[in-house]
Amino acid sequence: MGQDNFMTQKRNLSLPTTAAAGNGRAFVGGGRGALRGKHVQKTFNNIKITILCGFVTILVLRGTIGIGSLGSSDALNQNLIEETNRILAEIRSDSDPIDPNDPPEPDVNPNTTYSLGPKILNWDSDRRNWLEGNPEFPSYVNGKPKVLLLTGSPPNPCDNPMGDHYLLKAVKNKIDYCRIHGIEIVYNMAHLDKELAGYWAKLPMIRRLMLSHPEVEWIWWMDSDALFTDMVFQVPLSKYSKHNLVIHGYPDLLFDQKSWIALNTGSFLFRNCQWSLDLLDAWAPMGPKGPIRDEAGKILTANLKGRPAFEADDQSALIYLLISRQDKWMDKVYVENSYYLHGFWAGLVDRYEEMIDKYHPGLGDERWPFVTHFVGCKPCGSYGDYPVERCLRSMERAFNFADNQVLKLYGFGHRGLLSPKIKRVRNETATPLEYVDKFNIRRASHSL
Amino acid sequence: MMERCLGAYRWRRMQRAFRQFKVTIICLLLTIVVLRGTIGAGKFGTPEQDYLEIRDHLIHTSRKRAEPHRVLEEVQPQQTMASDSSSSGGGGSATTNSYTEFDINTILKDEEPDDKPDPNKPYSLGPKISDWDEQRATWLKENPQFPNFIGPNKPRVLLVTGSSPKPCENPVGDHYLLKSIKNKIDYCRLHGVEVFYNMALLDAEMAGFWAKLPLIRKLLLSHPEIEFLWWMDSDAMFTDMAFEVPWERYRDSNFVMHGWNEMVYDEKNWIGLNTGSFLLRNCQWSLDILDSWAPMGPKGKVREEAGKILTRELKNRPVFEADDQSAMVYLLATQRDKWGDKVYLENAYYLHGYWGILVDRYEEMIENYHPGLGDHRWPLVTHFVGCKPCGKFGDYPVERCLKQMDRAFNFGDNQILQMYGFTHKSLASRRVKRVRNETSNPLEVKDELGLLHPAFKAVKVSSS
Numbered sequence: 001m002g003q004d005n006f007m008t009q010k011r012n013l014s015l016p017t018t019a020a021a022g023n024g025r026a027f028v029g030g031g032r033g034a035l036r037g038k039h040v041q042k043t044f045n046n047i048k049i050t051i052l053c054g055f056v057t058i059l060v061l062r063g064t065i066g067i068g069s070l071g072s073s074d075a076l077n078q079n080l081i082e083e084t085n086r087i088l089a090e091i092r093s094d095s096d097p098i099d100p101n102d103p104p105e106p107d108v109n110p111n112t113t114y115s116l117g118p119k120i121l122n123w124d125s126d127r128r129n130w131l132e133g134n135p136e137f138p139s140y141v142n143g144k145p146k147v148l149l150l151t152g153s154p155p156n157p158c159d160n161p162m163g164d165h166y167l168l169k170a171v172k173n174k175i176d177y178c179r180i181h182g183i184e185i186v187y188n189m190a191h192l193d194k195e196l197a198g199y200w201a202k203l204p205m206i207r208r209l210m211l212s213h214p215e216v217e218w219i220w221w222m223d224s225d226a227l228f229t230d231m232v233f234q235v236p237l238s239k240y241s242k243h244n245l246v247i248h249g250y251p252d253l254l255f256d257q258k259s260w261i262a263l264n265t266g267s268f269l270f271r272n273c274q275w276s277l278d279l280l281d282a283w284a285p286m287g288p289k290g291p292i293r294d295e296a297g298k299i300l301t302a303n304l305k306g307r308p309a310f311e312a313d314d315q316s317a318l319i320y321l322l323i324s325r326q327d328k329w330m331d332k333v334y335v336e337n338s339y340y341l342h343g344f345w346a347g348l349v350d351r352y353e354e355m356i357d358k359y360h361p362g363l364g365d366e367r368w369p370f371v372t373h374f375v376g377c378k379p380c381g382s383y384g385d386y387p388v389e390r391c392l393r394s395m396e397r398a399f400n401f402a403d404n405q406v407l408k409l410y411g412f413g414h415r416g417l418l419s420p421k422i423k424r425v426r427n428e429t430a431t432p433l434e435y436v437d438k439f440n441i442r443r444a445s446h447s448l
Numbered sequence: 449m450m451e452r453c454l455g456a457y458r459w460r461r462m463q464r465a466f467r468q469f470k471v472t473i474i475c476l477l478l479t480i481v482v483l484r485g486t487i488g489a490g491k492f493g494t495p496e497q498d499y500l501e502i503r504d505h506l507i508h509t510s511r512k513r514a515e516p517h518r519v520l521e522e523v524q525p526q527q528t529m530a531s532d533s534s535s536s537g538g539g540g541s542a543t544t545n546s547y548t549e550f551d552i553n554t555i556l557k558d559e560e561p562d563d564k565p566d567p568n569k570p571y572s573l574g575p576k577i578s579d580w581d582e583q584r585a586t587w588l589k590e591n592p593q594f595p596n597f598i599g600p601n602k603p604r605v606l607l608v609t610g611s612s613p614k615p616c617e618n619p620v621g622d623h624y625l626l627k628s629i630k631n632k633i634d635y636c637r638l639h640g641v642e643v644f645y646n647m648a649l650l651d652a653e654m655a656g657f658w659a660k661l662p663l664i665r666k667l668l669l670s671h672p673e674i675e676f677l678w679w680m681d682s683d684a685m686f687t688d689m690a691f692e693v694p695w696e697r698y699r700d701s702n703f704v705m706h707g708w709n710e711m712v713y714d715e716k717n718w719i720g721l722n723t724g725s726f727l728l729r730n731c732q733w734s735l736d737i738l739d740s741w742a743p744m745g746p747k748g749k750v751r752e753e754a755g756k757i758l759t760r761e762l763k764n765r766p767v768f769e770a771d772d773q774s775a776m777v778y779l780l781a782t783q784r785d786k787w788g789d790k791v792y793l794e795n796a797y798y799l800h801g802y803w804g805i806l807v808d809r810y811e812e813m814i815e816n817y818h819p820g821l822g823d824h825r826w827p828l829v830t831h832f833v834g835c836k837p838c839g840k841f842g843d844y845p846v847e848r849c850l851k852q853m854d855r856a857f858n859f860g861d862n863q864i865l866q867m868y869g870f871t872h873k874s875l876a877s878r879r880v881k882r883v884r885n886e887t888s889n890p891l892e893v894k895d896e897l898g899l900l901h902p903a904f905k906a907v908k909v910s911s912s
Contacts, residue, residue, distance in 0.1 A: 053474055060482050087847045091620055091854075117886035130891050136906035142593070155878035157623035160547040164622035165615040171629060172645040179644070184637050187630040190861075190880045192870060208868050211890035212900055383545050393555045403647075410666050412648060416559030420613035422648045423560055428574040432669040433587050440670075443591070 092157045114195065114288045116207050116281060123274040127214045137215040139272075141182070145217035145237055147269075149178055150205060152188030153224045153380065162392065163380035167224055169399050176406045177228040180442050183220070199265075199314050200287040207280050210272045223266040224380075226342065226373040227398045231405040232441050233339065233364035235269070243334040244271040245279065248341040258323055260300070260307035263335065264342040265315040266373050275332055282325075286317040339364035345374045346386075349394040352401045352417060361405050372398045393418065409439045552615055562652060571653060571746040573665050573739060580732040584672045594673035596730075598640060601696050602904065603675030605727075607636055608660075608667060610646030611682045611838065620850065621838035627857050628682055634864045635686040640905050641678070657772050658745035665738050668730045681724040682838075684800065684831040685856050689863040690897050691797065691822035692904045693727070701792040702729040703737065705776075706800040709793050716781045718758070718765035721793055722800040723773040724831050733790055740787075741779060744770040797822035803832045807852040810859050810875055819863050819897055830856045851876070867895045 120126075131139055139146050151174060158164045171187060178185050186209060191197050193204045202221050209219055218237065240246050249263035270276045286296035289311075296312035300320055307316055322329055340348075348369050355368050364370035374395055376385035384391055397417040404413045411426035426435065437443065544550070577583075588596055598604050609632060616622045629645060636643050644667065649655060651662040660679055668677060676695075698704050707721025728734050744754035747769075754770035761781075762774055780787055798806075806827050813826050822828040832853055834843035842849060855875045862871045869884030887893060894900075 049471065049474060053478070056478055057481070060478075084846050087850065088620055091623075091850060118888040120888050120890070126889075126891055134901065137901055138907060141907065153626070157620050161615055161619040161622055162547055162550065162552060164620070164626055165552075168611070168622050168626045168629070169647070171626065171633075172647060175629075175633070175643050175645050179642050185633055186637070187633055189627070189630060189878075190865060190870065192868075192880065212868055214891060215901075379547065382547055384547070386545065388544055388547050388550045389555065392550065392552065396555060407648060410650075410670055412650065416557065418556055419558040419560075420556055420647075421558050421562075422650070430575045430577050431583065432577075433583055433672060436587075436670055436672065443594070 092159075114285050114292070116193075116204055116284050119281070120211070120274070120277055123211075123277055127272065130214045134215070139215050139217045144182070146215055147183045147218045147220055147235075147237075148209060148213065148216045149174060149183050149185045149220045149222060150188065150202070150209060151185070151222045151224055152201070152205070155189045155191070158380035159382045160379075166379045166392075166395055169395075170224055170227055173227045173399060173402055174222065176402070177231055180231060180406075181234060182442075195288040196284070197289060200284075200289075203280055203284050203287065203314070206270060207277065210270070210276065214272065216272055218269050218271055220269045221265070221267070222371075223373065225375070225377060226266050226371050227395070227402060228370070229343070229348075229372045229398055229402045230361050230364050230368050230370045231402060232362035232444070233368075233370045235341070240269075240271075240334050242332075244273055244275045244332040245269070246334045246336055246341070248337060249335045250337055251335050254319065254323065254335065255326070258303065258305050258319075260304035260316045260319060263315065263319055263322075264344075264373070264375075265318055266375065267342040267371055279321075279329060282329075283314070283318055283321055286312040287314070340366070340369040340371055342373045343369040343371050345372050345377075345394055345398070348372050349397055352397055356401075374398075405441075409436070409441070411435070556614070571743060571750070573651075573662055573742050574669075576739070577669075577735055578732070580669075580735055584730065587672045591673070596673055596675040599904075599906070602640070603695055604673055605641045605676045605678055606644055606667065606671060606674045607632060607641050607678045607680055608644045608646065608663065609680045609682055610659075610663070613647040613649075616838035617840045618838060624837040624850070624853055625682055627853075628685055631685045631857055631860050632680065634860070635689055638689055638864075638899055638902060638905065639692060653746040654742070655747055658742075658747075658751075661738055661742050661745060661772065664728065665735065668728075668734060672730065674730050677728045677730060679723075679726055679728070680829075681831065683833070683835055684725055684829050685853070685860055686828065687801075687806075687830045687856055687860045688819050688822050688826050688828045689860060690820040690899060690902075691826075691828045692902075693799075698727065698729075698792055700790075702731060702733045702790040703727070703787075704792045704794055704799065706795060706798065707793040708795055712777055712780055712793060713784055713788070716762050716777060718762040718774045718777055720777050721773070721780075722831070722833075723776055724833065725800040725829050727799075737779075737787060740783075741772070741775060744775040745772070798824070798827040798829055800831045801827035801829050803830050803835075803852060803856070806830050807855060810855060814859075830859075832856075863897060863899065866897065867900050869893075869895075 131137075151171070153167050158167070174185060177183075186205075188201075188205050191201055192208065193201070196204055206219055206221060209216070220235075235246075245268065247263050247265070247268040253259040254262035270279075285292075286300075287293065293311040296317065297310055300312055300316040301307045301309045303320060304316055322333060348366075349372065359367040361368055374391065377391035377395065378384040379391065379395070400414040400417045400419070407413055407422060408425070411424060411428070412422045413425045415421050415423045429435070588594070596604050609629070611625050616625070629643075633643060635641070646663055649659055650666060651659070654662055664677055664679060668674065704727040705721045705723065706725065711717040711720030743750075744758075745751065751769045754775070755768055758770055758774040758778055759765045759767050762777055765774055780791060806824075807830065817825040819826055832849065835849035835853065836842035837849065837853065858872045858875045858877070865871050865880060866883065869882060869886070870880045871883050873879045873881050884893070
């Protein structure tokens with residue numbers, strides 16, 4: 001109220017001036033126009049601060065939040081992103097264009113025993129005849145038997161991109177070892193038998209390769225999550241002249257404790273012979289997916305120590321087979337543990353620096369493991385059995401540990417076991433061959 | 449009312465003061481707002497964060513929109529989403545078992561700093577070697593167990609390819625690199641070629657497409673038993689598994705690339721040849737050409753300036769930094785008399801085949817032709833130039849590139865699988881189906897293409 005009085009006072013004060021101005025003018029209309037103009041001006045004065053504030057607010061908000069969906073270029077980007085993601089999702093899905101002309105595939109009859117293929121009876125003599133008839137494809141080259149390394153991964157992208165990256169690094173690691181030691185690689189990305197998918201997929205592939213390549217003496221299966229960490233060590237195949245299956249494990253765990261991890265089927269060698277075909281035939285029946293695999297899983301959990309309850313896997317099935325038919329199979333099986341044909345990663349990866357300090361490549365055992373196998377990490381899936389950071393860190397270290405042995409010939413090494421970058425460890429020279437003679441692993445192993 | 453509390457005079461004074469200072473007060477408020485907008489107000493966040501929170505909250509209902517953002521971007525710790533995978537919180541904690549939220553850059557670390565090269569020294573691939581032919585010949589004589597020819601017309605070949613040691617920016621990029629290396633492993637196993645997959649940057653100066661030069665030189669010098677080095681880009685795939693490179697044709701050449709003489713020497717066209725797939729003999733001449741090729745490579749000012757020269761001198765070249773291919777065209781066009789007689793520009797078969805003109809014709813090729821031809825009827829190599837599957841952006845639409853790479857891979861893979869009696873269900877499908885029944889006499893079965901035991905893999909039979 002006091003305010004009103006004040007305002008009216010102000011108005012009273014202003015009026016006389018207007019009136020005075022109006023008096024100064026001849027026309028009454030002119031006076032009224034001037035009054036309106038002044039009115040407008042006053043209003044403007046009052047709200048100019050408001051306008052200024054509004055303007056600045058808009059500027060500030062635009063500066064922080066941005067125009068958002070008002071911008072057309074943003075909408076375009078959004079469309080592009082959505083389109084790309086749709087394509088990526090399609091690629092990563094397991095779906096396949098279904099051909100309507102394809103006959104529906106028959107289900108496996110649970111009453112008949114599953115078979116990998118027609119029974120072959122004379123493989124040893126057939127193979128010997130073939131080798132005699134084809135001397136240009138010998139099974140022994142320079143005294144060394146021909147070995148084929150088989151590995152593989154699923155045909156679709158991994159659930160996460162890190163998985164594919166480590167599959168790529170693992171295959172590079174295997175390429176390096178096999179180039180140095182003259183071993184051929186077959187990288188399988190096809191499910192030859194849809195019944196035996198997953199970890200069982202190796203069985204039909206091993207059989208197929210044995211039968212198609214009679215010149216191959218040994219087939220070496222290696223999991224995609226196993227890395228070579230000793231580039232110099234060679235499998236002493238002459239030790240196994242009387243055996244047909246070489247697998248890493250512990251006999252006491254196998255026969256006394258019947259443990260489900262007594263052997264490891266992540267890295268093993270099969271001789272190309274009739275015995276191996278027979279073993280594969282005896283091994284396969286627990287594999288076909290569905291009720292057979294589930295039931296078999298229950299049997300295995302009941303009979304093997306420490307096995308959790310899940311569907312039958314190839315490792316437990318092999319252990320069970322070898323335990324229950326010991327008399328039939330064990331005389332040709334070599335359970336190897338004098339070197340790490342399979343080395344469980346958890347106990348090894350933290351010791352690499354110590355190994356570099358104290359030992360040297362070529363030992364293959366706990367001092368310098370031949371193979372570091374990342375069981376349980378499952379980088380290709382979404383979830384592993386171990387913390388991701390530990391797994392990936394360890395895999396990177398193992399890869400670099402092995403890569404350093406390969407790069408040594410070229411005078412380079414990684415800048416730390418966790419670094420993807422390399423540094424020079426030996427200066428360039430104009431006579432490189434003296435170092436080649438010193439550091440070439442292949443040359444050294446040849447002269448052995 | 450106020451007036452009654454304070455007294456009319458005081459009240460009037462207060463109002464006057466207020467009027468005078470209202471501009472000041474408004475400016476103060478504005479400053480606070482702006483500061484909050486830029487710096488943030490601690491746990492209250494910035495307006496942008498508020499906006500994101502509101503947006504995410506609204507999007508929460510239609511989940512699909514939120515997911516794609518995570519897919520294309522590098523995996524980042526999720527600060528705002530309070531959704532299912534809350535166990536890991538933000539920033540990929542050490543105990544998470546889920547791979548989808550992990551950022552690899554938290555574990556990779558360099559223990560030593562980069563070397564800084566001397567800017568005044570001219571770039572060189574290594575100390576000059578002048579007698580490589582003699583050094584190598586002596587070594588081969590001393591090491592007869594490593595001959596440089598593994599057959600009468602078959603030199604020892606090393607196929608070299610590679611990719612970055614860090615994960616691809618594109619989430620499926622590594623998968624395509626994996627398929628590509630499998631494809632190369634298959635071809636090389638069939639043809640008795642060794643493979644070297646490089647993941648190391650030997651010289652930080654020569655990064656990018658120039659990285660192959662120091663690598664090639666290093667491999668030539670470290671493997672004197674290699675007669676030919678075959679460089680192949682990671683985005684190139686073999687699509688003819690039965691074609692054997694005609695080695696006798698290159699008896700007198702040291703450098704074989706796909707290209708056309710007229711386009712290189714007469715037109716100086718920057719795509720007159722392709723350095724995505726080439727053969728280089730292990731000899732002094734090759735070391736010399738590598739030394740002449742390298743100077744345009746060192747990154748920074750040298751490469752930029754060289755790029756300008758190349759764009760000016762070569763036909764149709766766009767403006768960008770110097771690349772190894774343009775530099776080779778320029779080198780050959782300007783110094784033909786020095787190098788030309790030992791360079792063979794091959795175009796009778798697709799030592800490099802541009803994918804754009806090939807991939808749509810695969811079905812037609814399957815209908816009308818057969819593997820072993822290597823040329824336009826059944827290309828040896830399909831090279832996905834410009835697709836850049838490992839990066840986020842390429843020169844062509846993503847869908848076309850990735851789908852066609854799948855088709856090319858399957859086209860090549862079918863030739864491998866047919867050895868074992870299988871084939872892909874279609875060129876777009878990952879699934880395989882049986883095309884030849886199992887038999888109890890597997891040795892009597894011959895595969896159609898004769899790739900199981902091909903002549904070019906036969907070992908020399910010593911007469912006894």
